[in-house]
Amino acid sequence: MTLRLYDTATRSVRDFVPRQPGEVSVYLCGVTVQSAPHIGHLRSGVNYDVLRRWLTHQGLRVTFIRNITDVDDKVLDKAAAAGQPFWSIAYANELLLAAAYRSLNVLPPTYEPRATGHIPEMHQLIERLIDRGHAYPAGDGSGDVYFDVASYADYGALSGQRPDAMQPAGDGADRAKRDPRDFALWKGVKPGEPADAAWRSPWGPGRPGWHIECSAMCWRYLGPEFDIHGGGLDLTFPHHENEVAQSRAAGLPFARYWVHHGLLNLGAAKMSKSLGNVIDLDHVARLGVRPVELRYYLTAAHYRSRIDYSDDVLLESSTAYRRIEGFVRRAAEQVGAVAATGMPAGFAAAMDDDLNTSAAFAVLHDEIRDGNNLLAGGDDDAVRASLGRVRAMLGVLGLDPLDPSWGDAAPRDELRGAVDALIALALDQRAQARARRDWAAADAVRDQLKQAGVTVEDTPHGPRWTIGEQT
Structure with a gap:
């Protein structure tokens, strides 16, 4: 295969070579479900769905894992504020997230594990780190366990951070740490925390740190080494830096490629639930924008580029998609629903070039323009071939208006x-x-x-x- 991807670990675009011929394993850091999803979360789901579809188009069998973080400080804070069990808050928001993904035609993952379902694997990983001298229980009786940053010589390599310039981890009392940069693998239960958010462990009752959750789930579902680890650019440090450190320190080769997507900003800051500056699906619907048009908006920009959200640009994208949809439906009415076939070489070259959807869409729009001219000319064979090419491109992008997954994306009959x-x-x-x-x-x-x-x-x-x- 000829796919090239930008690898954060090497800071370069390099040829993608699967670990096992014909198979690809992908882990995407999912959402922390402390509240309903916004379109920044959905960009992540859509971008990696396009990657998955392109890998599948290349004839590869893809194992795709997307986790759910259903216990952490943010979830517990939301639960306390609402006076509800943490698992109730997490599950309600998980259902909203799943519905949002379905509405955008994001394919379901092969597995979608929850952090709370993998406490034993986390314990095993922490014990391996302690045995290898890379982690230690706190000496203050708190029940905390910390990763020893200084014990791992390559710490900071993924993100390009210098350890001597790093701020304290901030996830535990500095008095309990050998080094303020050490981060929590296990958090002993604290006064006032709900009893149902604590699990028994060799170090006392508590709950996992955020970073160990993903390492344990990667290990459980993809084994010691896998192909691609994905997530937002904002996760590079500290989350992914800590993941790779603790996993490799435990003797796991871990991810072979690190792929990060750009952020979706609202104003001068990234879209974030904690900042309160979010655009959700309800806002998009009030604008009269359908889910398929939102997917077009999220897909049209290169996955590594930053998107500066505005209603006007979203509405322009909606109009652009409707032009594509108009050709597909008129052509199908004239010549029938032709199967996807004849992928244009220019489109394939763009997708192989680090999933350059911007260039791929240029090829698509050229084909739409030519297809409209063919419709006017009345050559059904040429229209049929053009429709096949358009559907081949749209299928990879998850945007085919004739895909029954869209349900009522088109007006009712x-x-x-x-x-x-x-x-x-x-x-x-x-x-x-x-x-x-x-x-x-x-x-x-x-x-x-x-x-x-x-x-x-x-x-x-x-x-x-x-x-x-x-x-």
Whole structure:
């Protein structure tokens, strides 16, 4: 295969070579479910869904793990504020997250483990670290266990951080640590914390630290070594730095490639629940933007680029997708729902170039423009070939409007029929005006349709209309 990916660990774009021929293992750091998801979370799900679809298109069998962090400080704080059990808060938000992923046509993972279901694996990993001299129980009787940063010579290599410039980890009392940078593997239960958020351990009752959760779940589902570890750029440090340190210190080769996606910003800061600056699916729906159009917006930018959110840009993306959708539906009505076939070489080259969806979309839009011209020309064989190419590209991007997974992404049949009939009536009135050479009346009909978002183009085969501006 020819796929090249930007690897954070080497800070370079390099050839992707699976560990096992024909198979790929991917772990994506999932969401901490202390509240409902926002579109920044959904960017992560969509971006790695495109990666997964492209790997599958290459003929590879993909094992895709996306975890749920259902216990940590943030979840406990939310539960305390709401006066509810932590697991109730976590599960309710997990259901909202799953529904949001489904609405955006994100394929379900091979496995979606919860952190709370893997406490024994975390204990085993912590014990290995203690035995190897890379971790220690706190000496203050707290029940905490810490990773000894100084014991791991490569600490900081993934993120490019210098250990002597790092701030304290901030997840435990400095008096209990050998070094303020040491981070918690296990947190002994503290006064006032809920009893149902503590598990028995060799070091006393408590709960896991955030970083050990992912290392244990990677180990459980993908083994000592796997292909790709993904997540947001903001997770590079400390989360992923700590993951790789504790895993390799425990003797696990761990991830072979580290792939990070850019952030989705609102204003000058990243979209974040803790900052309170989020855009959720309800806001998007109030704008009249469908889930398929939001996916287009999240997919069109290169996965490593930063997205600066604005309603106006989202609405522009919605219009752009509707032009694609318009061609696909008109072509399918004319020649039938042609299967995806004939992937353009330029599209494949763009996707192999570190998943360059920006360049891939340029190829797609060129094909849409040419396809619209073919529709006007009346060559059904050429339209059929063009539709096959468009569906091949859209399938990889998860944006095919004919994909039944979208459900009601398109207008309902009866509504679509009514729209078609009304436009046909208007075009008939325009044709009558042109026949009697009443150009002003004909132009008025065309202008009224344009104001309603319907563009009319006169062709040798009669008028052709589309919803939205032509590409």
